[in-house]
Amino acid sequence: MKLYVVCDGPPSYACRMALKALNIPCELVDVNYNIGEHLTDEYFKLNPQKEIPVLDDNGFILSESIAIMQYLCDQYAPENPIYPKEPKQRALVNQRLCFNMLFYYKHIFQYTIAPQFFDFPRDELGKKKVELSLNTYETYLKKKNTKYAAGDCLTIADIGLISGTLPLEGIGYKFDHYPLVTKWYNTFKSENPELWEIAQIDVDQIAEFEKNNPDLSKLNHPLYPPRKN
Numbered sequence: 001m002k003l004y005v006v007c008d009g010p011p012s013y014a015c016r017m018a019l020k021a022l023n024i025p026c027e028l029v030d031v032n033y034n035i036g037e038h039l040t041d042e043y044f045k046l047n048p049q050k051e052i053p054v055l056d057d058n059g060f061i062l063s064e065s066i067a068i069m070q071y072l073c074d075q076y077a078p079e080n081p082i083y084p085k086e087p088k089q090r091a092l093v094n095q096r097l098c099f100n101m102l103f104y105y106k107h108i109f110q111y112t113i114a115p116q117f118f119d120f121p122r123d124e125l126g127k128k129k130v131e132l133s134l135n136t137y138e139t140y141l142k143k144k145n146t147k148y149a150a151g152d153c154l155t156i157a158d159i160g161l162i163s164g165t166l167p168l169e170g171i172g173y174k175f176d177h178y179p180l181v182t183k184w185y186n187t188f189k190s191e192n193p194e195l196w197e198i199a200q201i202d203v204d205q206i207a208e209f210e211k212n213n214p215d216l217s218k219l220n221h222p223l224y225p226p227r228k229n
């Protein structure tokens with residue numbers, strides 16, 4: 001099994017954490033974003049969306065980190081509570097995963113990682129979206145009053161949301177005015193050190209890119225204008 005990953009991409013780290021949680025051996029193939037390895041014809045055959053990560057499970061090719069995590073659970077650990085089978089529990093996990101990808105992480109990404117690469121402003125509007133996202137997640141945690149994102153045990157929803165939250169730590173953005181999000185984040189770290197070890201690599205990479213913006217001189221991105229130095 002191979003997983004195509006990018007060095008600072010939270011969706012890649014979510015898949016890596018899921019593999020670790022399920023104890024699935026997998027070869028990591030590093031895709032060099034800065035020189036546009038994901039924009040080549042060869043990569044296009046793997047993922048016409050030209051996005052990273054992609055899973056290659058012995059010729060079964062799958063993109064989209066949420067789908068990859070769900071597949072790994074269903075295929076290799078169908079009884080594992082990390083992706084519960086009971087429809088309502090599973091629906092809540094799926095809801096949290098969608099919430100993360102389409103709302104929470106989207107806003108966090110635009111404020112944290114995107115400006116390190118491209119001409120995305122880190123401005124008041126972006127900050128408002130981050131605060132709205134954190135406030136929404138805080139409200140979800142308050143409503144359910146559970147230790148983890150979708151219940152009292154760890155699920156792939158936590159893995160997705162941890163990867164979505166960690167860019168804030170990477171750029172030193174404080175979110176301790178959200179006590180439940182903070183408690184959940186710290187609980188994940190202390191109870192799942194083998195998973196956090198993977199997340200920490202991403203925090204460190206994002207922190208490094210914060211100090212030294214990535215060199216994109218060899219990347220001619222078709223969608224995003226380059227960062228203004």
Ligand SMILES: N[C@@H](CCC(=O)N[C@@H](CS)C(=O)NCC(=O)O)C(=O)O
Binds near residue numbers: 051
């Ligand atoms: N929905 C995708 C999002 C993946 C994604 O945004 N990947 C980024 C790297 S972290 C990417 O490949 N972006 C393509 C680009 O910027 O050209 C997933 O979860 O797999």
